[in-house]
Amino acid sequence: xxxxxxxxxxxxxxxxxxxxxxxxxxxxxxxxxxxxxxxxxxxxxxxxxxxxxxxxxxxxxxxxxxxxxxxxxxxxxxxxxxxxxxxxxxxxxxxxxxxxxxxxxxxxxxxxxxxxxxxxxxxxxxxxxxxxxxxxxxxxxxxxxxxxxxxxxxxxxxxxxxxxxxxxxxxxxxxxxxxxxxxxxxxxxxxxxxxxxxxxxxxxxxxxxxxxxxxxxxxxxxxxxxxxxxxxxxxxxxxxxxxxxxxxxxxxxxxxxxxxxxxxxxxxxxxxxxxxxxxxxxxxxxxxxxxxxxxxxxxxxxxxxxxxxxxxxxxxxxxxxxxxxxxxxxxxxxxxxxxxxxxxxxxxxxxxxxxxxxxxxxxxxxxxxxxxxxxxxxxxxxxxxxxxxxxxxxxxxxxxxxxxxxxxxxxxxxxxxxxxxxxxxxxxxxxxxxxxxxx
Ligand SMILES: *Cc1c(COP(=O)(O)O)cnc(C)c1O
Numbered sequence: 001x002x003x004x005x006x007x008x009x010x011x012x013x014x015x016x017x018x019x020x021x022x023x024x025x026x027x028x029x030x031x032x033x034x035x036x037x038x039x040x041x042x043x044x045x046x047x048x049x050x051x052x053x054x055x056x057x058x059x060x061x062x063x064x065x066x067x068x069x070x071x072x073x074x075x076x077x078x079x080x081x082x083x084x085x086x087x088x089x090x091x092x093x094x095x096x097x098x099x100x101x102x103x104x105x106x107x108x109x110x111x112x113x114x115x116x117x118x119x120x121x122x123x124x125x126x127x128x129x130x131x132x133x134x135x136x137x138x139x140x141x142x143x144x145x146x147x148x149x150x151x152x153x154x155x156x157x158x159x160x161x162x163x164x165x166x167x168x169x170x171x172x173x174x175x176x177x178x179x180x181x182x183x184x185x186x187x188x189x190x191x192x193x194x195x196x197x198x199x200x201x202x203x204x205x206x207x208x209x210x211x212x213x214x215x216x217x218x219x220x221x222x223x224x225x226x227x228x229x230x231x232x233x234x235x236x237x238x239x240x241x242x243x244x245x246x247x248x249x250x251x252x253x254x255x256x257x258x259x260x261x262x263x264x265x266x267x268x269x270x271x272x273x274x275x276x277x278x279x280x281x282x283x284x285x286x287x288x289x290x291x292x293x294x295x296x297x298x299x300x301x302x303x304x305x306x307x308x309x310x311x312x313x314x315x316x317x318x319x320x321x322x323x324x325x326x327x328x329x330x331x332x333x334x335x336x337x338x339x340x341x342x343x344x345x346x347x348x349x350x351x352x353x354x355x356x357x358x359x360x361x362x363x364x365x366x367x368x369x370x371x372x373x374x375x376x377x378x379x380x381x382x383x384x385x386x387x388x389x390x391x392x393x394x395x396x397x398x399x400x401x402x403x404x405x406x407x408x409x410x411x412x413x414x415x416x417x418x419x420x421x422x423x424x425x426x427x428x429x430x431x432x433x434x435x436x437x438x439x
Contacts, residue, residue, distance in 0.1 A: 012055035013048045016041055022059040028066050041066045050301035064379035076401040077422055077429075081382055081414030082336045084372025086174060090281040090288070096327030097286065097320040101417050104319035122314070126322035130291065133253050133325055136269035138278075140319065141292040143311035146249065147177065147278035150289030153245050153275055153382065156305040157298070158188035158213025166232075168193050168225060169218035179218060198230040203374055203386040204240055214243040214274070219263050221249035224377050237403070238272025243298060251284035251291060252375040258336060259375050265293050274298055280321055282372045285330025287320040289313055335417045336370070340381045343415050346423055347383040350415075353427050354385070359434050360385040368416040384412035387430065394433035402429045
C-alpha cells in the first residue's frame with residue numbers, strides 16, 4: 001500500500017466526538033460509563049488505521065465490542081440438573097427477592113425509623129421474618145455466610161478453649177474449605193472425639209471439662225457414611241451440660257418431607273441445640289448469608305462480639321433474605337418439586353422443535369441432584385434433551401450461556417432447573433450453536 005493510500009484512510013477515520021454521538025454509544029455511555037465507551041472507540045479507530053476495519057465501520061465495531069452490562073458476571077441457564085450449583089451461584093433468587101434488591105439498592109431505611117426519625121435496629125424486618133419462620137429460636141442473627149456463622153460462634157464461645165467434635169464430622173465442604181481449619185483459625189482448639197465411623201455419648205462425656213467452649217455437631221452434608229456407623233443425637237448432646245452448636249449446613253428451617261434426611265433448624269432447636277448455624281443460599285433458596293438461631297443470651301453474645309461487625313451483611317442481602325422468607329416459593333423449591341412428567345413433556349416438545357429444524361436430539365431420562373453440598377443421597381428423577389457433545393462449547397459461549405452436563409459421550413440439557421419460559425431460549429441457543437459448529 002502506498003503512503004498516500006494510508007494517509008487517505010487516516011483522513012477517513014471518523015473523529016472520536018463524532019463516533020461518540022452515535023445513539024448506541026450514547027446509550028452505552030450511560031450504562032457502562034464514558035471511559036469504557038471511549039476506549040472501545042479508540043480501539044476501533046486503531047484497527048481502522050491498520051486497515052483491519054473500513055473507516056465507516058468504527059462506530060459499529062465499538063458498539064459490538066462493548067459488553068451489555070457494567071459487570072462481567074453473566075446470567076446463565078442452568079441445564080446441569082444440579083439444583084444448587086456452587087459454580088453457578090447456588091440458589092437463584094425469586095422475583096420477589098430480586099425486586100427487594102432493587103428497592104434496597106439506593107437510599108433505604110435500613111437503620112432508620114421513618115415514623116420517629118430516629119436510628120433503628122439494622123435489618124429488623126428480615127430478623128423478624130426469620131424469627132417468625134423458626135418459633136423455636138429465642139433469638140436470631142445473620143452474618144455473611146455459613147462459614148462466618150460458625151467462625152463467629154467459635155470465636156465468641158471457644159477462643160482459647162476447646163471445641164469438642166466427632167472425628168466423623170471434620171469435613172471439607174468444597175474448593176479446599178475445611179471446617180477444622182476454619183475452627184482453628186478462630187483460636188479455638190479442636191478436641192476430636194470418636195472415630196470416622198462411630199462416635200458414642202461416652203466419647204463426648206470423657207472429653208468435656210473446664211476447657212470446653214462448646215460441643216459442635218456438623219451435618220456431613222456432602223457425603224454419606226454407610227455400614228458400621230454410630231453418632232450421637234442432638235437430644236443426647238444437649239444433656240451434657242455445655243453449649244451445643246449444630247451446623248445444619250443447608251438452611252432448612254423446618255422438616256421437609258421431600259428431603260427426609262436433611263436436618264432442619266426447628267428440630268435441632270427443639271432437640272436442645274443452643275445454637276444452629278446454616279447457609280442462606282442453599283435449601284433456603286435465598287442470598288448468600290449465614291443464619292444463627294438459638295438461645296437469646298448466646299445469640300446476644302455473638303451479636304455483641306467485635307468480630308460480628310466484620311461479618312455484617314449488607315442491605316442488599318437483608319432485602320433479598322427478607323423477601324425470600326416472606327415471599328412466594330423460591331426457584332430452588334420450584335426446581336426441587338418440579339414433576340418429572342412435566343419435565344418430560346417439555347423435553348419432548350424441545351426435541352420435536354429441534355427435530356423440525358433438522359437437529360438430532362433425543363429425550364432421555366436423567367437424574368438431577370440437590371447439589372450445593374446438600375442431600376448427597378437424594379436422586380431426583382428428571383428428563384433431559386441429549387445432544388451431540390460438540391455443542392457443549394458453543395452453547396456455553398452463547399448469549400445467554402446454556403450450561404449442561406456431558407454424560408456417556410452426550411451433552412444432556414436437564415430441564416429441572418430451567419424455568420419453562422426459558423425453553424424457547426434453549427431451543428434458539430441450540431439452533432445457533434449447531435449453525436456455528438457446522439453440524
Ligand atoms: C455449606 C456448609 C457450610 C458453609 O456454608 P457457606 O454458606 O458456604 O459458608 C458449613 N457447614 C456445612 C455443614 C455446610 O454444608
